[in-house]
Amino acid sequence: MDLTDEQRMIVDLARDFAHQEIRPRARAVDEDDVESPMDLWRSASRAGLTSFMLPEAVGGGGVTDLYTQVLVQEELCYGDIGIGNLLTSNGFFAAPVEELGTDAQRKTWLEPLCTYDPPMTALAVTEPGVGSDAAALQTRAVRDGDHYILNGQKAWISNAPYAERTVVFATVDSTLRSRGVTAFVVDRGTTGLTVGQPMRKMGQRAIVSAEVFLEGVRVPVDNRLGEEGQGFYGLMRTFDASRILIGAASTGLARAALDTATDYARERHQFGRPIIEHQAVAFRLADMAARTDASHLLAVRAAKLYDQGLPVSEESAIAKLMGSENAFWCAWAAMQTLGGWGYSREFLVEKWLRDAKLEEIEEGTSDIQRLIISRSLARA
Structure with a gap:
């Protein structure tokens, strides 16, 4: 892999942190259920892993x-996908601020994220009746002098119970659909902003999610990102990047499942020989390796195109679709290889199966990714 010294340094740092800090805590964090591991968050921030993706200017x-x-x-999520996604979650808040914000807004809202003890932040898009169709948002933003009044409800908002600031996407006119979507930064403690109880989830419990309620929330005009109606563009650009990162995170989980299954197959004997010598097991491991390598390469391809400023909606959808479905399949395949031990909590495999399912759902289900890809084919 052709990397600069700087690139290799941050990748090596992530790999070491995943092995030494993340993996040993994975089971305990999962069983804590609705508590994020704030000590790991602070350790990662001191190492620079919560803000490595933010510009030097801030x-x-x-x-x-x-x-x-x-x-x-990929390296962080090899350690644990829930914890890995948590540690880089401020990047999702930062993306629309970077894409749409002014220099003054970037300085105000991004500099605090680059300290040794950064606040957590959130991105609020999903609503109870609106999932992947972000153009159909029902949360309203009404101009009132030098403020906007926000009313609505958001669901499944990651970090909501901890977030000091949240980028909230609302519409200034629902009849305009995407052309009405506008982004606002809302501070914790703003009158009318309340957060529901933590949601008990199947997996990725390191990230605590909750509903967010907005009732007459007054937000200064200065907290608007970009002009009215520009929010959808910023959101789609954010989704292009985040879907590629989901593909990478999923690849990390798939690699963990492959390594665990391979190690077990080498050590476990049946009928007088290691089970890795049994054709059914060997072929399953081969499929895991081939699929995971493809998942990695698809995420890398999409990322490189994104870095060139090219349209990547199709490539990001492919990276997410193939990466997420492969992660779930590899977790299943690892469980098959380990048999009863895979089904027990003696190993992390059962947790990985639960964790992987979220990647097929969040930021557009697999069906949505297939729709994006098919529409691109129809236009070609």
Whole structure:
């Protein structure tokens, strides 16, 4: 792999942190259920892993190319996908601020994320009745002098119970669909903003999710990102990047499942020989290896195109679709290889199967990714 010294340094740092800090905590964090591991968050921030992707101009690590971010995300999520995704979650808040914000807004809202004890942030798009169709948002933003009044409800918002600031996407006119979507930064404690109880989830419990309620929330005009109606563009650009990163995160989980299954197959004997010598097991491991390598390469391809400024909606959809479905399949395949031990909590395999399912659902289900790809084919 052709990397600069700087790229290799941050990838090696992520790999070491995943092995030494993340993996040993994976089971305990999962069983904590609705508590994020704040001690790991602080350790990662001191190492620069919560802000490496932010620009140097605001105090970040300056690793702004998506290619390197993909490599780092894969390594962190090899340790544990829930914890890995948590540690880089401020990047999702930062993306629309970078894409749409002014220099003053970037300084105000991104510099605090680059300290040794950064706040957590959130991105609020999904609503109870609106999932992947972001153009159909029902949360309203009504101009009132030098403020906007926000009313609505958001669901499944990652980090919501911890977030000090949230980028909220709302519409100034629902009849305009995408052309009405506008982004606002809302501070924790703003009157009318409340957060629901943590949601009990199947997997990726390191990231605590909750509903967010907005009732007459007054937001200064200065907290608007870009002009009215520009939010959808910023959101789609954010999704292009985040779907590629989901592909990378999924690849990290798939690699973990492959390594665990391979090690077990080498050590476990049946009928007088290691089970890795049994054709059914060997072929399953071969499929895991081939699929995971393809998943990695698809994420890398999409990231490199993104870094060139090219349209990547199709490539990002492919990276997410193939990466997420492969992660779930590899977790299943690892469980098959380990048999009863895979079904027990003696190993992390059962957790990985639960964790992997989220990647097929979040930021557009697999069906949505197939729709994006098919529409691209129809236009070709």
